[in-house]
Amino acid sequence: MITVSAFRWVPDVARGLVRDLRVRWALEEAGLAYEVWLIGPAQQKSDAYRSLQPFGQVPAYEEDGFVLFESGAIIHHIAAKSTVLMPTDDKGRARTLSWMFAALNSIEPHIDNLADLDLFHANDDWAKQRRPAALQMAQTRLDALSDWLKDRDYLEERFTAADLLMTTVLRIPRHTDLIARMPVLDAYRRRCEARPAFKRALDAQMADFAESPQAVA
Ligand SMILES: N[C@@H](CCC(=O)N[C@@H](CS)C(=O)NCC(=O)O)C(=O)O
Incomplete structure (x- = not known):
């Protein structure tokens, strides 16, 4: 299973822009199922999270124990699995x-x-x-x-x-x-x-924010 980290809460000004959107979109284009791991400021600072994403940022990506960070690297990894995202030559x-x-x-x-x-x-x-x-x-x-x-x-x-x-x-x-x-x-x-894959990804990010209307630790 693929898991992508995302923020549980961000201010309105950032909703629809947070970089897990890129990863959700790529996964939707590739037709790959994923779960989202919603994190807050405390997890961002934790050693456990920093071992996945050294800067405490989102997104981090985990796939059956294999971990990646940096949205560009994650998209590149996903794209290699999908001809929708990457040419074959x-x-x-x-x-x-x-x-x-x-x-x-x-x-x-x-x-x-x-x-x-x-x-x-x-x-x-x-x-x-x-x-x-x-x-x-x-x-x-x-x-x-x-x-x-x-x-x-x-x-x-x-x-x-x-x-x-x-x-x-x-x-x-x-x-x-x-x-x-x-x-x-x-x-x-x-x-x-x-x-359509973009809309599904954006809707999913916004739905996760809707679950947490207040800033949380
Ligand atoms: N170069 C990184 C940037 C990631 C990034 O800036 N993430 C933001 C959210 S869009 C973040 O986690 N900000 C909180 C922080 O930097 O502490 C990537 O593309 O993955």
Whole structure:
């Protein structure tokens, strides 16, 4: 059996964005059953949890005693089990991996940086000074992504694990109109989110939060 860790409770601003969503989505695409292990702050700090996820973050992934952490590595592992998520030829797999790294390494850090400024430091003077440059950097990367996608439905020939990761990255700045005012990226995000597996994964994450309306230890 596969088990994925997720937070029992997060504030509204994070619901639908927490990174276990990626793993749930990949498992849904691959048609693999899974259980969710809901954790709170006390478990996050525990030695037992840190032995699974060294930074105390979610998601952690366990499959019959085999443990993985880092959502990108987990998605890569799941994708290897599913032709829905990963091409079968060597070059196709390598191209998919390039785009998986691009999502997590070339785009997500700049999007995360902006979200961190906006959601956690909006009233700090240093953040107000930093924001224009952070926005410009995120915009530059998104412009390049938009250029790549302008004549394509997906990052490569068809939907892969790279599109799954990229979509979850593009969801992060939903508190802004950054993606909404980029028609190519907005249509791409919507195209990927229209997949039934995405809806099942999102519904499952939201249902777990609905079980715990209050912050808990
Ligand atoms: N690079 C990690 C990032 C995981 C991450 O940032 N998880 C967040 C939730 S989306 C978390 O656990 N935050 C709590 C913390 O960092 O203490 C991954 O992709 O798995």
